[in-house]
Amino acid sequence: MSDYRDPAVIITVAGLSCAAITAFLGFFQAPLVNPDSWNAPEAYRILYWHVPFAWSSFLSFTILFAGAVSWYAKRSERGWSMVVIGSELGLLFGSGVIISGPIWGSAEWGVPWDWGDVRLNTYALLTLVALFLVMSLRSQPDGEETRDTLAAVGLFGFILVPITAAATTIWRNRHPGVIFRESEETGEVPVDPEILQVMVFGTFSFMILFIGLVLLNYSIYNLRAELESLNREIDKEMTN
Amino acid sequence: MRVPCRYNMSIPPLAQAKGIDVHRGPSKVLEGASVSLGAGEVVSVMGENGSGKTTLIEAFAGILPLRSGEIIWNGGDQSILVRDSDGRRNPPPPMGLTLQKGGICGDETVSERLAISLSVAGISSREEQVLDLLGHWGLRHRSKDRVSHLSGGLRRRLSILCGLAPAALSQTPMVVLLDEPSEGLDDTAKETLKGWLRALSSRGHGILVATHDKELSSCADRILTIEDKFLSETSGESSGEPSELSFSAQSSEQSPISSLIRWSTRMEIRNPIETVGRATPAIVAILLSYALVMDFDLQTHDSRLLAALVLAPAFIASISTPALVSRLSESDCGRWWDAVAGPMARPAFTITGASMILPIPVTYLSWFVLSGSVDDQVSSEVLRWLWIPALAMVDLAIASTALHLLVSNLSRSSAAPAPLLLVVMVWPFLELTDALSSIIDNGMSWGLSIHEPLVTCIVASIISALVWLSAVMIPDY
Numbered sequence: 001m002s003d004y005r006d007p008a009v010i011i012t013v014a015g016l017s018c019a020a021i022t023a024f025l026g027f028f029q030a031p032l033v034n035p036d037s038w039n040a041p042e043a044y045r046i047l048y049w050h051v052p053f054a055w056s057s058f059l060s061f062t063i064l065f066a067g068a069v070s071w072y073a074k075r076s077e078r079g080w081s082m083v084v085i086g087s088e089l090g091l092l093f094g095s096g097v098i099i100s101g102p103i104w105g106s107a108e109w110g111v112p113w114d115w116g117d118v119r120l121n122t123y124a125l126l127t128l129v130a131l132f133l134v135m136s137l138r139s140q141p142d143g144e145e146t147r148d149t150l151a152a153v154g155l156f157g158f159i160l161v162p163i164t165a166a167a168t169t170i171w172r173n174r175h176p177g178v179i180f181r182e183s184e185e186t187g188e189v190p191v192d193p194e195i196l197q198v199m200v201f202g203t204f205s206f207m208i209l210f211i212g213l214v215l216l217n218y219s220i221y222n223l224r225a226e227l228e229s230l231n232r233e234i235d236k237e238m239t240n
Numbered sequence: 241m242r243v244p245c246r247y248n249m250s251i252p253p254l255a256q257a258k259g260i261d262v263h264r265g266p267s268k269v270l271e272g273a274s275v276s277l278g279a280g281e282v283v284s285v286m287g288e289n290g291s292g293k294t295t296l297i298e299a300f301a302g303i304l305p306l307r308s309g310e311i312i313w314n315g316g317d318q319s320i321l322v323r324d325s326d327g328r329r330n331p332p333p334p335m336g337l338t339l340q341k342g343g344i345c346g347d348e349t350v351s352e353r354l355a356i357s358l359s360v361a362g363i364s365s366r367e368e369q370v371l372d373l374l375g376h377w378g379l380r381h382r383s384k385d386r387v388s389h390l391s392g393g394l395r396r397r398l399s400i401l402c403g404l405a406p407a408a409l410s411q412t413p414m415v416v417l418l419d420e421p422s423e424g425l426d427d428t429a430k431e432t433l434k435g436w437l438r439a440l441s442s443r444g445h446g447i448l449v450a451t452h453d454k455e456l457s458s459c460a461d462r463i464l465t466i467e468d469k470f471l472s473e474t475s476g477e478s479s480g481e482p483s484e485l486s487f488s489a490q491s492s493e494q495s496p497i498s499s500l501i502r503w504s505t506r507m508e509i510r511n512p513i514e515t516v517g518r519a520t521p522a523i524v525a526i527l528l529s530y531a532l533v534m535d536f537d538l539q540t541h542d543s544r545l546l547a548a549l550v551l552a553p554a555f556i557a558s559i560s561t562p563a564l565v566s567r568l569s570e571s572d573c574g575r576w577w578d579a580v581a582g583p584m585a586r587p588a589f590t591i592t593g594a595s596m597i598l599p600i601p602v603t604y605l606s607w608f609v610l611s612g613s614v615d616d617q618v619s620s621e622v623l624r625w626l627w628i629p630a631l632a633m634v635d636l637a638i639a640s641t642a643l644h645l646l647v648s649n650l651s652r653s654s655a656a657p658a659p660l661l662l663v664v665m666v667w668p669f670l671e672l673t674d675a676l677s678s679i680i681d682n683g684m685s686w687g688l689s690i691h692e693p694l695v696t697c698i699v700a701s702i703i704s705a706l707v708w709l710s711a712v713m714i715p716d717y
Contacts, residue, residue, distance in 0.1 A: 072327070075307055115670055125664055132660040139655035144263040144305050149649040152715040153661065156646075159710060232267065 008215035015209025022048055022202035030198045043107035046100050048198055052206035053096035054123065059210060060089035061126050061158060064133075068154035071147060077225075080147055083154055085217040087133035089210070094127030129157030142228075253314060254279050254446040255300060255415045260309030261325075262292070262299050269295045271469040272309070277446040279413040282437050284460035284476060285450040291466040293450035294340050297419045299323075300448060301579040302332055313415065322582075331496065331582025334361035336416035338403030340423075340450075342395060343576025345567050346388030347511045348503075350379055353387060354402055359499045360580045361406030361414070364492035373408070373487065377401045377432060396424040404436050409489040413444040422453040434459045435483030442482050496581040497588050504592035507567060514563035518595050521560060522553035522602045529553075530609050537613045546614070547676035550606045554599040554630060555669050558637035559662050564593030565648045574648070586645060587712050594641040599633035618680060625684040625693075629672040632697045635704035636668050642711035649715060664707055671700035 026048030035041045067082025101120055102112035114120060133150055140146045253276040262270040269292040277283055277300075285293045298304045302311055302322040310324035315333025322332045336357070337343070344353055351370050358365045374380045377397045387395060400421045407414045422430050430453075437447055437459050451457055460476035508514050529549045568574030568589070578585045607626055611619055640662060647658040675693035685692055 115666065121667070128660040128663050132657055135660075136650060136656045140650050140652050143651065144307075146650055148305055149646065149715055152646065152711075155714050156661075156710040 006219070008212055008219055010212075011208060012212030012216050015205060015207075015212045018205030019049070019052075019202070019209055022052070022198065022205045025198045025201065030195050031192055033192075033195070038108065039110075040104075040107035043104050046104045048202045050097065050100040050104060051199065052202045053093050053100060054119075055203060056206045056210045057090055057093035057097055057123065057127070060086050060093055061130070062086075063214070064090055064130070064154050065158040068151040068158070071151040072155070075144075080151075081218060081221045083133070083147075083151055084137060084221055085214060087130045087137065087154065088217055089213055090130035091127060091134050092213070093206075093210075094123055094130055097123045098127055126157050129153060253277060254413055255311070255313045255322075255448075257296070257300060258310050258312065260299055260311065261307035262295050262304055263307055264292070264295050264304075268307075268469055270299070270466070270471075273471050274309075275300075275448075275464060275471065277415060277448050279446050280441050280444045281461045282441045282447045282449065282459060282476070282478070283462045283464060284457035285448065285464045285466065286452060286457055287466035289452070292469070293452075293466060294419050296464075296466065297417050297448065297450045298339075298575075298579075300415075301335075301337055301417055302329060302582065303575055303579045316412070329583045331584065332579070333415075334363075334406060334410070335414055335580065336361065336403040336406040336418075337576060337579055338399050338418045338421055339572050339576055339579075340419040341572040342399035343572045344387050344395070344399055344402070345507060345570050345573045346386060347507050347567070348387050349383070350374065350385055350387060350390070350398055351383040352506070353398060354405060356499055356503055357402035358406055358409060358489070359492060359494050360496040361410065362491050362494070363406055363409050364490045364494070365409065366489075369409070369487065369489060373401060373405050376483075377429070393424055393426060393429070397429055400425075400429075400433060404440065407440045407443075407445040407447075408436070408485050409487045410445070411488070411491070413446065416440065416445055416447040418447065418449045418451075420451055421449060422451060422456045430456065432483065434480040436485070438478075438480045439482035439485045443485075497584050500577055500581050500585060500588050501592050504564065504589070508563070514593070514595070515598065517563055518557040518560045518598055519602070522557040522598065523605075525553040525556050526602075526606050526609050529606075533610065534612070543680040544673060544677040546610065547673045547680060549610055551603060551629060551633065551669065551672055551676060553606045554602045554633045555636070555665075557595050557598045557602055558633055559640040559665055560595075561658070562593040562595075562641050562644055564589060564641070565644055565653075569648060569653070586642075586715075589645055590638055590642040590708065590712060593645070594634070594638040596634055596637070599637060600627060600630040603630035603633065614680070618683075621683045622676075622679055625679055626676070628684075628694070628697050629676050629679075629700075632668070632672055632675075632700045632704075635701040635708075636665055636672075639668075639704040639707040639711070640665055642708045646711045646715060665704075668700035668703045671696050671703070675700070 026045045030045065030048070033041050033044050038044060063082050064086025067079045067084075067086050070076050070079025071083060073079075098120070101123075105114070105120075106112045133153060136146075136150055136153075140150075255277045257273055257275045260270055260273050261268060262273075273296065275283075275296070285296055287293050295304065299306065300311060304323075305327075306323060306325040308325045311322040313320045313322050313332050320330055320333060321328060323329045348356070351367070351374065354370050354373060355365055358370075371380055371383055374383050377400075379394060379398060379401070382390060382394065387398065390398065400418065403416060403418050403421070407416050421433055425433065434456065437449070441447060441461070449456065449460065457463055458477045459480040461478045463474045463476045465472050465474070529552065533549065568577070574589075577589075581588070603626055604623070607619075607622065611622070614622070643661050643664075644658055647653055647656050647661065650656050674691075675696035678691065678693040678696070684694075686694060688695055
């Protein structure tokens with residue numbers, strides 16, 4: 001039975017609660033953006049989840065990449081656990097990005113998808129790589145060769161996608177630029193401070209959720225490994 | 241008396257495993273195993289089911305990743321690092337190899353298979369020699385039959401003969417690796433096998449045999465036993481009379497990779513499932529596009545749509561699952577090629593298994609069918625330069641094949657969702673669509689600015705090359 005005092009569970013629940021508060025603040029408290037600059041000013045509110053989803057998915061893919069490198073370099077169990085956790089969380093948060101993105105894109109651009117858009121396509125492909133890994137982790141027997149191949153796929157996704165996407169999208173790019181960077185001319189952030197506050201709160205909420213899910217997944221990974229080890233011991237006893 | 245496994249210092253080693261750790265599945269199968277195979281000795285590897293006999297044979301062949309240690313073969317005057325735990329890998333010297341599942345594709349004929357086993361070992365054989373060898377194993381009358389038509393026992397005989405024949409015809413000492421050779425053999429064939437093993441060892445070849453057959457292991461000079469990840473060694477009986485083998489052949493300069501390419505081409509000519517499997521969806525796509533857009537004036541509407549429809553059939557043909565994947569998975573055929581050809585086998589397969597010919601005729605056919613509404617001047621300009629995007633589609637096909645082969649590495653590859661990875665190929669396809677659209681609108685130009693069709697095609701090829709490199713190079717690291 002689950003122990004609800006486990007720090008991983010507490011952090012995850014706290015992260016989920018804060019994410020829900022972010023949604024509430026985003027939809028009901030944050031002011032509207034300038035209607036002259038945006039085609040669908042109301043639709044922008046989905047960005048309070050979209051942007052933190054993107055950040056969290058980026059962190060997940062970084063864990064996946066670091067795990068794949070570690071697996072290749074040292075064949076370390078910890079490295080492999082990072083591949084597993086990174087792909088599962090990458091799928092979760094990446095799905096959040098590629099679901100919320102087209103909803104906003106439909107309203108703002110009039111089209112849900114742009115094949116020439118660097119970030120849209122990068123995240124879509126990385127999410128598909130994560131989906132591939134998650135499905136393969138469930139369907140393939142665990143073993144050295146399976147791990148080698150799946151770690152190769154993880155590296156493949158991480159290394160290749162930004163390069164190819166950048167090469168492709170020199171031609172076309174519809175996605176808006178970074179909107180929270182300080183203006184070089186005025187030195188100010190060109191966003192309403194209230195919007196910024198909610199966005200920062202949302203980012204922190206998703207960071208808490210991300211940390212909670214990493215810890216939770218790591219516990220699950222260790223429990224699975226323990227279960228497998230116990231099963232093998234029973235197998236051995238049964239055959240003797 | 242049973243002692244820990246050691247190097248046999250009295251016999252010059254042909255191959256050595258030095259302190260190898262090998263994992264199979266989640267568990268460690270071999271730990272710190274050091275084995276030396278000397279010239280002129282038969283070494284038997286014994287142990288219970290799942291103890292690691294096959295793992296040791298496959299590790300020796302260099303087809304298993306090592307957690308620690310290295311595999312070194314001596315070919316001629318030099319030592320060759322076949323594989324080590326840092327991921328370094330080199331092709332082994334010529335050898336004889338029989339895998340547990342045989343490693344033979346069912347489309348091969350009996351004599352062809354034997355000839356290929358000899359040619360990858362650098363031995364040039366004549367037809368009479370091949371028939372003579374088959375005669376020793378009661379397979380001469382089946383020489384022209386496809387392997388798929390043989391019974392299980394005859395198939396096993398053939399795979400053993402393919403493992404032994406290179407040594408039987410070789411003038412220089414050679415390593416022979418046999419995995420459970422007596423499995424499925426009748427008594428007569430077992431006697432033949434024992435006689436050949438003694439004969440080959442007397443000619444200076446080193447033979448490593450994984451078996452649980454005590455009768456077969458009686459002809460070994462040394463017996464290695466694997467128990468709970470560790471190896472121990474006892475001396476063998478070296479029993480059995482050597483068969484009389486009086487074969488000789490000339491060495492050939494042909495590399496295993498050229499044998500692999502010829503094999504792959506021959507399989508496709510004999511059973512063209514690759515071509516049919518790719519051409520059928522491409523033609524269906526052309527006909528469907530024609531049925532859907534026959535009443536539209538595509539050129540005036542949007543040349544990008546016309547370009548996409550023209551290139552889509554070749555794209556579909558290029559990303560279809562290559563038939564080579566199923567050929568290689570049959571009876572561990574791919575693993576056999578991986579062992580004998582070494583690390584270059586995978587890149588070679590991505591090229592031989594790709595649709596190299598189809599994209600160009602399919603693209604032209606697609607243009608002829610769909611360009612009815614395009615005026616003659618534009619059409620003649622496009623026809624003149626359509627080969628450029630079609631040629632770049634060949635690169636895309638090679639990259640797609642590399643992705644399919646990457647996924648086929650998984651032990652249950654049919655359960656892995658390979659199409660998810662193929663989505664990356666949409667990008668080069670879109671680049672090619674842009675290039676063709678530009679040719680339709682403005683004609684071909686040779687400018688080197690970023691929107692010119694030539695540069696766009698080059699970018700598509702570069703993206704495909706990157707995909708290919710990632711899929712081919714990373715897994716073998």
